[in-house]
Amino acid sequence: MLEEARESAVVQYHRWSVEEYHRMARSGVLDETDRIELIDGELIDLAPRGCKHAFLVDRLAELLGGGPRASYMVRVQNPIQLGDNSEPQPDISLVTRNNYLDRLPGPPDILLIVEVSDSTLKYDREVKLRCYARHGIPEVWLLDANTGEMTVHREPAGNNYGLIRTPAAVDAIAPLLVPGVFVTPTELLA
Numbered sequence: 001m002l003e004e005a006r007e008s009a010v011v012q013y014h015r016w017s018v019e020e021y022h023r024m025a026r027s028g029v030l031d032e033t034d035r036i037e038l039i040d041g042e043l044i045d046l047a048p049r050g051c052k053h054a055f056l057v058d059r060l061a062e063l064l065g066g067g068p069r070a071s072y073m074v075r076v077q078n079p080i081q082l083g084d085n086s087e088p089q090p091d092i093s094l095v096t097r098n099n100y101l102d103r104l105p106g107p108p109d110i111l112l113i114v115e116v117s118d119s120t121l122k123y124d125r126e127v128k129l130r131c132y133a134r135h136g137i138p139e140v141w142l143l144d145a146n147t148g149e150m151t152v153h154r155e156p157a158g159n160n161y162g163l164i165r166t167p168a169a170v171d172a173i174a175p176l177l178v179p180g181v182f183v184t185p186t187e188l189l190a
Helices: 002-008 018-027 051-064 121-134
Strands: 036-039 042-045 072-076 092-096 110-117 139-144 150-157 160-165
Touching: 036 121, 051 072, 051 092, 051 110, 110 121, 121 139, 121 150, 121 160
Parallel strands: 110 139
Antiparallel strands: 036 042, 072 092, 092 110, 139 150, 150 160
16 A cells, blocks of 8 residues: 555655765765665665575686686675666676776676576566666676576667577576686586
8 A cells, every 4th residue: 555655656755876875874874784785876775695695696706706817806796886876786796807996896897797686586687687788787697596597688778688598507608708707507506
């Protein structure tokens, strides 16, 4: 009932900018214990991470890791900045090797994003993927932790990806912008 009323009400609400989000953190309104991310100006609670989710993220980081001499860095559950109103925290992001002490990686730095979805599959598909596409992220992998199914999203156009494929469990998946790296869905569960 309340949800219906909210959807039909014509009210304005405040959309937060990345700058305001950071100001809240600096002032102590938000701190490191607050598990939230900023998506399209909205503060979104992050779902709790269960052991299956944590294992798959760790395993992906291990399989995608290139070491300190690689041309890219593997970031695990760390924020990226997408425009003025979004600062998501993807499970894995491969970014160009750079010094990010004074800024977060943004679209030109991002080579691949991987989201592991346990209880958030619908949200990741309908909200986060659209945000990534809108900001031109070249490739996003979405792993359903419950089924082990991986979908690969490429060719961002507007709010969607033009190329979406679901490889078989034994198929090698290689990021477009990271040569020599590949993962098989079966390998994740080993």
